[in-house]
Structures are given as structure tokens and as C-alpha cells.
Amino acid sequence: MSEMKIVNKAKLIEFLENLTPDFEVIVPWRENGNLLFGSLAYAKPEIDFIDRPLVPPKEYLLPQREELFTFTTKGGEIEVEAHLNKERRAIWGIRPCDLYGIKTLDSIFLSSYIDTYYQARRENTILMGLNCNEPCGMGFCSSMGSGPFATDSFDLLFTDLGNRFLVEIGSKAGEDLIERKANLFTTASDEDKGRSNELEKQCKQAFQRSVNLDMVKAALSKAWDDALWAEESKSCILCGGCNFICPTCHCFNIEDIADKYVQASTRVRYWDSCQLGGFTQMAAENTRKTQAERLRQRIYHKFSYIPANYNGVIGCTGCGRCIEVCPGEIDITNILGRMK
Amino acid sequence: MTENIYAPHLVTIEKVRDEAEGVKTFTLTFKDQTVGEAFDYRPGQFGEVTVFDVGEAPISITSSPANKGYFELSVAGVGKVTRALHLKREGDLIGFRGPYGNGFPFGEVESNDILFVAGGIGLAPLRSLINQMFTERNKFGKMSILYGARYPALLCFRDELSRWAELENSEVLLTVDTAPDDGWQGNIGVVGSLLPKVKIDIEHTVAFVCGPPIMIHFVILDLLKMGFRQDRIITTMERRMECGLGKCGHCNIGGKYVCLDGPVFSYQQLGELGESI
Numbered sequence: 001m002s003e004m005k006i007v008n009k010a011k012l013i014e015f016l017e018n019l020t021p022d023f024e025v026i027v028p029w030r031e032n033g034n035l036l037f038g039s040l041a042y043a044k045p046e047i048d049f050i051d052r053p054l055v056p057p058k059e060y061l062l063p064q065r066e067e068l069f070t071f072t073t074k075g076g077e078i079e080v081e082a083h084l085n086k087e088r089r090a091i092w093g094i095r096p097c098d099l100y101g102i103k104t105l106d107s108i109f110l111s112s113y114i115d116t117y118y119q120a121r122r123e124n125t126i127l128m129g130l131n132c133n134e135p136c137g138m139g140f141c142s143s144m145g146s147g148p149f150a151t152d153s154f155d156l157l158f159t160d161l162g163n164r165f166l167v168e169i170g171s172k173a174g175e176d177l178i179e180r181k182a183n184l185f186t187t188a189s190d191e192d193k194g195r196s197n198e199l200e201k202q203c204k205q206a207f208q209r210s211v212n213l214d215m216v217k218a219a220l221s222k223a224w225d226d227a228l229w230a231e232e233s234k235s236c237i238l239c240g241g242c243n244f245i246c247p248t249c250h251c252f253n254i255e256d257i258a259d260k261y262v263q264a265s266t267r268v269r270y271w272d273s274c275q276l277g278g279f280t281q282m283a284a285e286n287t288r289k290t291q292a293e294r295l296r297q298r299i300y301h302k303f304s305y306i307p308a309n310y311n312g313v314i315g316c317t318g319c320g321r322c323i324e325v326c327p328g329e330i331d332i333t334n335i336l337g338r339m340k
Numbered sequence: 341m342t343e344n345i346y347a348p349h350l351v352t353i354e355k356v357r358d359e360a361e362g363v364k365t366f367t368l369t370f371k372d373q374t375v376g377e378a379f380d381y382r383p384g385q386f387g388e389v390t391v392f393d394v395g396e397a398p399i400s401i402t403s404s405p406a407n408k409g410y411f412e413l414s415v416a417g418v419g420k421v422t423r424a425l426h427l428k429r430e431g432d433l434i435g436f437r438g439p440y441g442n443g444f445p446f447g448e449v450e451s452n453d454i455l456f457v458a459g460g461i462g463l464a465p466l467r468s469l470i471n472q473m474f475t476e477r478n479k480f481g482k483m484s485i486l487y488g489a490r491y492p493a494l495l496c497f498r499d500e501l502s503r504w505a506e507l508e509n510s511e512v513l514l515t516v517d518t519a520p521d522d523g524w525q526g527n528i529g530v531v532g533s534l535l536p537k538v539k540i541d542i543e544h545t546v547a548f549v550c551g552p553p554i555m556i557h558f559v560i561l562d563l564l565k566m567g568f569r570q571d572r573i574i575t576t577m578e579r580r581m582e583c584g585l586g587k588c589g590h591c592n593i594g595g596k597y598v599c600l601d602g603p604v605f606s607y608q609q610l611g612e613l614g615e616s617i
């Protein structure tokens with residue numbers, strides 16, 4: 001167990017503001033009723049400690065649209081300019097599900113061929129987690145082992161103890177942040193740690209949704225041809241929301257956008273969705289023709305392929321967002337429950 | 341910071357050759373000599389080709405690694421990027437990153453007879469392997485090359501096909517689906533119809549099959565009927581690809597990435613993937 005600190009809740013803003021000369025500080029804040037991540041510079045009075053943000057902080061590591069290169073043609077020569085984003089960011093209030101999501105993204109983007117763009121952002125991003133004292137509406141993180149309390153993948157981890165936070169240090173970078181404003185922190189007592197353990201236990205018992213992960217794993221080899229894929233995908237309207245809202249979905253397209261007037265083009269990558277028909281479209285044919293196959297791909301990618309390729313890390317964090325946003329009421333816990 | 345895995349290298353188009361109707365072969369050299377000297381590949385590997393201001397597309401390498409100092413791509417102009425590539429001229433610059441993918445087995449199939457069955461532009465990746473095998477001729481037994489196209493004008497590498505046919509212990513058989521009035525004297529029928537015309541020692545032969553999915557499907561059925569073992573039928577898989585590096589997710593099937601773990605699979609491996617060719 002790493003060292004634990006205590007900071008008064010009223011001092012959180014002071015702690016975070018102290019980081020702003022060196023970092024863009026990102027916090028969850030409410031906009032038009034939706035809890036989103038945004039810059040502290042705009043959010044000060046409204047940091048939300050209660051709910052799980054509507055969207056994960058994935059955007060800061062794998063933006064929805066990211067410029068990779070500019071190609072410029074000048075007198076027969078071509079100039080290739082890469083755009084690496086190395087802006088230093090500190091994100092506070094990342095829920096355990098989303099920390100797990102980043103762990104999954106790290107496994108994918110920082111192994112074998114290291115993704116240059118993801119790496120540039122990731123190395124310059126501080127992750128400050130916030131444990132969940134209550135389950136969120138659709139969440140089933142306790143079944144996935146990703147929450148409601150985080151165990152790794154953070155620089156600092158906060159637990160809400162009422163008028164103060166218990167702070168666990170997860171890395172040297174996290175420790176350095178505390179050092180900057182050491183006078184705000186005191187050493188945590190055994191009582192504080194005990195209270196945190198108690199909160200974790202209570203929260204785990206309060207979950208309404210659950211998934212039997214062992215059963216799902218055992219069913220993977222048998223469920224391929226099951227009728228459930230066709231049945232469960234019937235109400236899909238192909239909006240791609242389940243993918244776009246997911247903390248682990250990382251599939252992307254690469255596209256060149258030309259500027260005819262200056263003989264230059266910008267190569268961008270942007271999120272794609274395996275639930276959309278075009279995802280597997282080639283010049284001659286589409287290799288995944290039915291929505292049933294596409295739904296099966298989404299589930300197998302998360303529960304079979306990612307674990308098999310990346311040391312058991314799962315492609316689902318149990319955050320429940322895909323259930324929340326689906327206009328067709330497709331519920332991943334129902335699907336997983338039907339896999340037998 | 342590691343090397344930017346998405347950065348295309350600049351390559352110069354040294355030569356453009358009309359290969360067949362709608363198909364051109366590009367001879368390329370790296371602009372940066374150091375990159376060119378370090379560039380090595382196996383037959384069956386591919387690269388991501390950039391036509392600047394248009395986009396990127398995965399294309400297999402058709403030259404043999406035995407050719408040093410340059411490499412070749414044979415491209416059918418069928419999509420946005422490949423049609424734009426067809427408009428490029430000698431001296432123009434394009435982008436290339438690679439090689440990617442596993443490539444064909446080579447050492448693993450030594451001392452076998454080799455049967456190639458190709459359709460249309462599917463001969464392009466096999467040509468790399470065929471020429472590599474001919475440069476190490478004594479390692480392999482009989483080489484039979486069966487090649488078909490929809491009609492005669494679509495047959496690629498005509499000069500080389502004639503040259504291969506004259507080499508020792510090798511045979512080349514051609515066919516077309518239909519022959520309009522252009523004096524075609526050869527076989528008419530799908531490429532599978534050539535199989536009964538060659539003598540094959542099934543126990544000691546490895547088959548390489550490459551072409552459009554429908555052709556691969558039927559040729560493999562023929563080979564299985566003849567008694568070929570599933571692990572001795574080698575083919576290639578085509579999937580939508582963006583990155584070529586196992587990140588973008590498009591070519592993922594059954595736990596594998598066609599760009600990393602493929603595009604070459606044995607028929608036995610294909611069965612384990614779940615999805616069809």
C-alpha cells in the first residue's frame with residue numbers, strides 16, 4: 001500500500017489551481033445538465049464530486065479528430081510535417097472505470113508498434129482518480145474488477161470522506177504534485193483508511209447490475225452462432241453511440257483532407273464505429289454484412305480479442321455508458337447474461 | 341520518443357509500366373538513401389501507399405526481395421487512391437510505409453513441390469514469392485503456376501509468365517473466363533479448371549492461392565476435394581485497413597489482425613478465425 005494523505009475538500013481548488021502554470025487542469029463540470037470534462041479555467045465553482053461524467057476523458061488521449069501530418073508540395077518537393085501534441089495536462093476526477101479504460105488504451109497503443117501520437121499525449125498527462133462511493137445508474141464495474149475503487153493506473157487517487165479527501169499516491173509524478181503544495185496535505189490516519197475501506201464495501205453491496213464474467217469467458221467458444229446476436233441487434237439504429245461513448249473503443253479511420261489552393265493536405269484520424277456498415281466496406285465488398293455480426297464483433301473484441309492480445313486486460317470497464325446512450329435500449333449486461 | 345509509426349517515407353516513381361488493362365506496375369526507390377538501404381521485406385508483405393493530397397491504401401509488394409535498390413507495386417486502379425496513383429508519372433513522389441504483415445512461408449515449405457493458383461491482380465503478391473523461389477531454385481521441387489483472369493487483356497506479367505514456363509521443372513498454365521475475339525488460343529474456364537491438367541503429388545505439395553475472395557473460395561474447395569491438407573493450403577485475406585499496425589481495428593477478426601498476423605493464413609488458420617474469406 002502506497003502512502004496515504006488527507007486534504008481538506010475546500011482546499012481542492014487551491015491544490016488544482018497551483019498546477020495551472022504547468023498543466024492544463026481538466027475537471028468534471030456540469031454544462032446544460034450534462035457532466036463533462038473541461039478546463040478548470042472555466043469550471044472553478046462547479047466541480048462535481050457526485051456523478052460519473054457522461055463521457056470518459058478519452059478525448060484527451062485519443063481525440064475524436066486528431067491531425068497527424070501536413071503534407072505540403074513545393075516545386076516538386078514534398079514536405080512531411082508531423083503534429084505531435086505534447087501539451088501537459090492534469091486530469092482530476094477520473095472514475096475508476098475510466099482509469100481502467102486508459103489502462104486498456106495503454107495496452108493497445110503502447111505495445112508492439114508504439115502509437116506515436118497517443119504516447120506523446122499520454123506521457124504528458126497526469127491522471128488523478130476519484131473513487132465512487134455509490135454505484136452509478138447503469139454501472140457494473142464491480143463485476144468487471146475495474147471499480148468502484150481503483151487499484152492502479154493513477155498518479156493520485158482521491159476518496160471522498162465527507163469534508164476531506166483521502167489521497168493515495170500512485171506514482172512519482174503524483175508525489176511531485178503533492179510536494180508542490182505540501183502544506184495542504186497531512187498524513188492519513190488509520191481511521192481515515194478504515195473509513196475508506198468501509199465506503200468501498202458499502203458501495204460494492206449496493207450495485208443493481210452485475211455480470212458473471214467467468215460465465216461470459218466460458219461461453220465465448222460456444223456463443224458464436226447463437227441467435228442472440230440477431231435478436232439483440234434488432235433495435236440498433238446504427239448511430240455508433242455505444243462505441244463513441246466507450247472508454248476503451250479506439251478504432252479509427254485515417255483520411256487526407258486536401259487544400260487545393262495551397263497544394264497541401266492534412267492527414268487526420270478520427271473515431272470509427274464497428275457498429276456502422278461502412279466499417280468493413282472495401283472496394284469490392286463488405287465483409288461484415290449483418291448487424292448481428294457487427295454486434296458480435298463488438299462483444300468479442302471487448303471480451304475475447306483484447307484480453308487474448310493484451311495480457312488479460314478487458315475491453316469493457318463496466319461503466320454502463322453504452323446502455324445509457326443507446327436509443328434502441330440495447331443493454332450489454334443483457335447480452336452478456338444471455339451468453340451461456 | 342520513438343519513431344513516428346505513421347510517417348510515410350518519400351519514394352520516387354522511377355518507372356511506370358502498363359501491366360494489363362487497368363493495372364500499372366510502378367518501380368520505386370526511396371528518396372532517403374539510408375531508408376532505402378535498410379528496407380527489406382518478405383514476399384507477401386505489403387505497405388501503406390500515400391498519394392499525396394488524396395489518401396493512403398494498403399498495397400502488396402510485387403517485386404522479389406532479391407532485387408536490391410528498388411521495389412515494385414502492381415496496382416489496379418479501382419479506388420480513390422489507386423486511381424489517383426494511376427495518374428502519377430515517372431519522377432513523381434509518393435509516400436510509402438512498411439513493410440507490414442507476416443508474408444508467405446518460405447523456409448517452412450522448402451523441399452516441397454509448389455502449386456500457385458492465382459486470379460487477376462492476385463498474381464502480384466505471388467509474383468514476389470515465385471521470383472524469390474526461382475532465385476533459390478534448388479530448395480524447391482516442381483513449380484506449377486496456374487493463372488486465370490476474366491478475359492485475356494486482364495492477364496498480368498505476360499513476359500514473366502513465358503519466362504517462368506521455360507525454366508527447368510516448372511510449368512505455367514493460363515486460362516480466361518471468357519475470350520472475346522482477340523485470338524485467344526488457350527484454355528477457357530475458371531482457374532480451378534486447370535487443376536486436373538497438372539500432375540500434382542498431393543502429399544508433397546504446398547498450394548499458394550491468391551485472388552478475389554470468390555475465386556479463393558472455389559479453388560480451396562477444389563484443393564480439399566483433391567485431398568490437400570488444410571495446413572498445406574496457403575492463402576491471403578483481404579480486409580479494410582487503415583493503419584496497417586494493429587491499432588485502427590478495421591481488419592480485426594477472431595482475435596487476429598489481418599495487417600499484423602496476416603494477410604497470409606493457411607486454410608486451417610482461417611477456419612479458426614470464424615469469419616469467412
